[in-house]
Amino acid sequence: MKVALTKGTLLVPPTYFALAHAGAMPEREWRVFTLAARVSDPSVTLPIHEAAPGALSPALPLRVASQARGLGAMRRAVSSWGPDVIHQHQATWSLPAVGAARETGVPLVVTLHGGDAYPRLGRGLGAAWNARNRRAAFEGATRLLAVSRYLADVALRAGADPARLSVHYQGVDTKWWTPSPGLSPGARPDLVPEGDHDLAAEGADSPEVPIALFVGALSRLKGVDDLVRASSSLVERRPHRLVLVGDGPLAPSLRASAPAHVTLTGPLARERVREWMRRARILALPTKPTQGRQEAAGLVLLEAQACGVPVVAYRTGGTPEMTAPGASLLTGERTPDALARAIDEALAWSDEERADRAAACRAWVDAERSLRGSVDQLRAVYDELTGSSLRGCRAASDE
Structure with missing residues (x-):
């Protein structure tokens, strides 16, 4: 054929x-x-x-x-x-x-x-x-x-x-989007993979500071402005790093004004994206309605969960269809304050709870998406x- x-x-x-x-x-x-x-x-x-x-x-x-x-x-x-x-x-x-x-x-x-x-x-x-x-x-x-x-x-x-x-x-290809080799979903390596100097240079070798990751277009549609505000309001009492992977119309202003805990990597190859996902505590994708449109699906949500990374997102459009029920977090209130509360909750999970949620995310994507x-x-x-x-x-x- x-x-x-x-x-x-x-x-x-x-x-x-x-x-x-x-x-x-x-x-x-x-x-x-x-x-x-x-x-x-x-x-x-x-x-x-x-x-x-x-x-x-x-x-x-x-x-x-x-x-x-x-x-x-x-x-x-x-x-x-x-x-x-x-x-x-x-x-x-x-x-x-x-x-x-x-x-x-x-x-x-x-x-x-x-x-x-x-x-x-x-x-x-x-x-x-x-x-x-x-x-x-x-x-x-x-x-x-x-x-x-x-x-x-x-x-x-x-x-x-x-x-x-x-x-x-x-x-998504669950044979390619996977947790770190040799680790169960949710387990966290103590060091950057051998030879991964780029991640080390960007601070990914600090496992005591959890990473909240964003991957996508740096735009208002994707909610990056809400995410930076939410993260900034939270970082003093809940230390973390916010890593933004991608490019878009908000990139110049973010580079000029982003707080110290925010890293902008620019666009990355798929292999580099996967490495960041494997290091992240959560992936945040607060896509919101913009000019009559809403998020249709969001494959990055599936890619992250296949890597054992729970998702924090707004309940928008097709996003609920892309998140593991009971394992990832969705908030119906699409505001920076609500997003900060959801990220705070996720970063407060114990290692055991986070590992359980990670395994559930991985299993759901493999079975359903x-x-x-x-x-x-x-x-x-x-x-x-x-x-x-x-x-x-x-x-x-x-x-």
Whole structure:
């Protein structure tokens, strides 16, 4: 079976989710089609076809012109390859995939990831473009997949056909996202792993000071401003370090004004993120509603819990679907004060309680949100759709 993975642009890192299922299904033949790609991880070996490399240009006129020219070229490239299934990630920029599915008559799967599922957000050309692509995806998809029950409900309110919509949790690789080798979930090594001088230089070799970790975009949507305020109000009576991994619009102001206990690492490779997770006492991700949107899922929540790290988060959007019941902490009051209380509670856990919660987080992700289970579900979707497609072709030829 040939599967065409399609996406507007592909940046790896951080966009591993679009490729994860392909890597776990080697019995299929895969090819990625995109307007433009920037892949710096050498472990990514899937063939990638770029229809318009200029679509990632920092110069707006060149970027827009490349995008406009690339839409048709991408559609033609997908059709020419002759896939058995087309799988589009994100309804935005879905027009080439929709057109190729119409031309070839093969099934089209569209995975909704967040803002692409909402009714029109905001005004202007960007909002209009997103709305146009969303309508095309909703009408043209053989199957719509939402990454959470919350997002599926958003899509239904935006006009998605319930008969063609289902929830497909993306899942994480629990064989890769693990606690430190040789340690049970929740156990804490006394020293930085041998040779890990970067972590030592950043202060991770101080196990007596627990680490609260954040991984993601440094933005108000992700609640980083609330997190820094909450941590700062707490640090004198509950000593800890706050480590912020990532980049985003709040990065310049945070670098200029962050308190001494806050470390900004910038963007890191997945291996470095995993090392920080293995050192952390908790992961905090206080994503909050912003401009009509809420967190759709949050794979970093699953990655941390798979590493045996309990999560502290706001109860927002699909976040509750990504946290181990009774083991991680969610607060319905989305304020810095409420967040500080939740972090305080988590940092006060005894080593035994923290280890129990860590083991429960790990077990829940492995049983309920693993990449293994997600792949099995997606494989069944592909097989069902291609079987239906073949039966339809045979029926048409018999008439």
